[in-house]
Amino acid sequence: MRYVTSRPGTTPVVLDSPHSGTWYPDDFGHACDLAVLRRAEDTHVDKLYDFAPGLGVGWVEAHFPRSYLDVNRNLTELDDTLLDGPWPGPVEAGPKVRLGKGLVWRLTDDGVPLYDRKLSVEEVRRRIDRCWHPYHEALAQQVQAAVLRHGYCIHLNCHSMPAVASSHATDFPGMEHPDFVIGDRDGTTASPALTRWMADYLRAQGHSVNINHPYKGVEIVRRHGLPSQHRHSLQLEVNRQLYMDELTLEPHEGFGALKLLLLDLVRELLALDPRRL
Known part of the structure; x- marks a missing residue:
């Protein structure tokens, strides 16, 4: 199994799915029950957007789970209490690390410990080399x-979120999520006009939408979005209750309608030049 799939496109639009991986590598060594661990996945997000290559849209996908290594974290966001020795680089105990959701997860969204052992420095470095670097x-x-071809890029970082935030998921436990949350890190990773356009489009389809609350976007949009150079990166969170049963992880009757909505959204993005908004 490959850790990362990349399918280059021909259009100015690029999509990526960093958290929909369902392949659990043999060296994971987790103590947490797999059924509990799987609730951390952005399950089926890859399938919601599988139309992308057919439209000439670039696509990058992680096959490993986010709990194994989270590519939506900076390399410094490492919880060194998980390790059996000193980490050779800098570390920072930011908010994601405090929640147990650093580069390597310590806790599930419900606060369940992933490991009953210390991880070796070398195995974490292998995860970074196999997963983080190839993905980015x-x-x-x-x-x-995309920028070289067209003069700009619209990058959509694709995620899903539970209907209600769990105890260790965000700084807002118990929050009932809207249908969509768009994140641009307060206008620093994409043109605010593009963010407003997307929010207005989704609201016009009858959906509730938040901007930058409670998800602003994390390392992926921060690293790849630079609107001053016409690189626009937006994080799009989709409420899982729109398309799946959160207990069984099975898609329900809403899956098809949501996929059509996302297809229409991407088609609209293909016809949109953010330099003219």
Whole structure:
């Protein structure tokens, strides 16, 4: 199994799904029950957007789970209490680390410990080399290629969120999520006009939408979005209750309608030049 799939496109739009991986590598060594661990996945997000290559849209996808290694974290966001020795680089105990959701997860969204052992420094470094670097390199190449082809790139970082935030998921436990949350890190990773356009589009389809609350976007949009250079990166969170049963992880009758909505959204993005908004 490959850790990362990258399918280059021909259009100015690039999508990526960093958290929909369902392949659990043999060296994971977790103590947490797999059924509990799987609730951390953005399950089926890859399938919601599987139309992308057919539209000439670039696509990057992680096959490993976010709990194994979270590519939506900076390399410094490492909980060194998980390790059996000192980490050779800098570490920072930011809000995600405090929640147990750093580069390598310590806790599930419900606060269940993932491990009953210390992780070796070497195994964490292997995860970074196999997962983090290839993912970000593939995405950077696709974003840059889109800019060279068209003069700009619209990058959509694709996620899903539970209907209600769990105890260790965000700083807002118990929050009932809207249908969509768009994140641009307060206008620093995409043109605010583009963010407003997307929110207005989704609201016009009858959906509730928040901007930058409670999800602003994390490392992926921060690293790859630079609107001053016409690289626009938006994080899009989709409420899982729109398309799946959160207990069984099975898609329900809303899956098809949501996929059509996302297809229409991407088609609209293909016809949109953010430089003219």
